[in-house]
Amino acid sequence: MVQAQSPATEVRSLPRLNEPAPDFEASAFVGKGFKNVRLSDYKGKWVVLCFYPGDFTFV
Amino acid sequence: MSVDSRFTHKIWQEEELSKMVKGGVPFPMLTDAGGRIGRAYGVYDEDAGVNIRGRFLIDPDGIIQAMEVMTPPVGRNVSELIRQVKAFQHVAKTGEVMPSGWQPGKPTLKPGPDLAGKVWKVWKPENAF
Numbered sequence: 001m002v003q004a005q006s007p008a009t010e011v012r013s014l015p016r017l018n019e020p021a022p023d024f025e026a027s028a029f030v031g032k033g034f035k036n037v038r039l040s041d042y043k044g045k046w047v048v049l050c051f052y053p054g055d056f057t058f059v
Numbered sequence: 060m061s062v063d064s065r066f067t068h069k070i071w072q073e074e075e076l077s078k079m080v081k082g083g084v085p086f087p088m089l090t091d092a093g094g095r096i097g098r099a100y101g102v103y104d105e106d107a108g109v110n111i112r113g114r115f116l117i118d119p120d121g122i123i124q125a126m127e128v129m130t131p132p133v134g135r136n137v138s139e140l141i142r143q144v145k146a147f148q149h150v151a152k153t154g155e156v157m158p159s160g161w162q163p164g165k166p167t168l169k170p171g172p173d174l175a176g177k178v179w180k181v182w183k184p185e186n187a188f
Contacts, residue, residue, distance in 0.1 A: 014101035014113075014126065021117045022099040026060065028087040029068035037087050040121070046144060047117040050135075051091070051102045051110035055063040055071040059134040 021049070060089035060096065062109055102128060116143060118151065160187035 015022060021039060028037045039047070063071070068088035077083040089096075091110060097103030102113030114135060116125040124147050127135070146157045155167035158178070166181065168174060174181075 012098055012101050012103070014128065015099075015115070015123055017123055017126065019123060020121050021115060021123045022096075023121075024096045024099065026089040026091060026096060027065050028089045029065045029072065030087040034065050034069075035087075037089060039117070042117075043121060044119045046119060046148065047115075048140065048144070049060065049100075049115040049117060051060050051097055051100065051113040053107075053109040053111065053131045054061050055067050056075065057131075059132065 021047075060091050060110065062091050062094055062097075064092070065090050114140065116140075116147065118147065158182045158186065 023039045025036055025038045028035055030037070039049070061068075065088070068090065072083045072088065091097050094103035094105075094108070094110060097110035097113070100113055100115065102110050104111050109131075111131060112127075112129040112133075112135065114127045115123055118124050125143050127140075129135070142162060145163045146161060149163075149167065150156060153167070155169055158166075158168055159182075161167065165186075168178070168181065
């Protein structure tokens with residue numbers, strides 16, 4: 001179990017290939033509105049999950 | 060997905076992205092407040108308080124088939140991403156494998172004892188580029 005109060009000693013690594021992607025629920029802006037999205041909503045489809053540093057940045 | 064709020068995503072879509080892509084980007088823009096999800100994927104930078112560039116290709120069973128992780132200054136290659144999606148879809152459908160440099164429409168390989176040691180006959184290094 002990861003201890004949230006000791007970030008300096010936490011080992012956080014990339015997930016493993018060929019293993020289940022960690023499921024999550026996140027609020028999102030979609031089309032013209034807001035909704036909550038779960039990764040598991042996309043079971044049965046190919047999913048590209050992209051993280052990026054921030055809106056309005058340059059790259 | 061970034062640590063920005065859904066409100067920031069909305070304004071970014073309306074003020075900038077919709078001027079690059081007609082109608083705006085067609086996919087959900089997800090919020091990862093505090094980097095909770097980025098931590099689960101190993102891409103949250105605690106010092107900077109943002110997620111670095113991490114891209115995960117997840118198959119219909121929810122299994123991670125590919126990933127690419129980069130520090131912020133360099134952007135991604137969308138053509139390569141699309142190539143990988145098509146390649147993994149082809150593997151899932153046929154069991155065939157893609158040699159280095161494979162593009163949709165190019166020859167695939169059928170793994171098996173007959174091919175062992177004989178790849179040189181059907182694949183040349185120049186095919187990698």
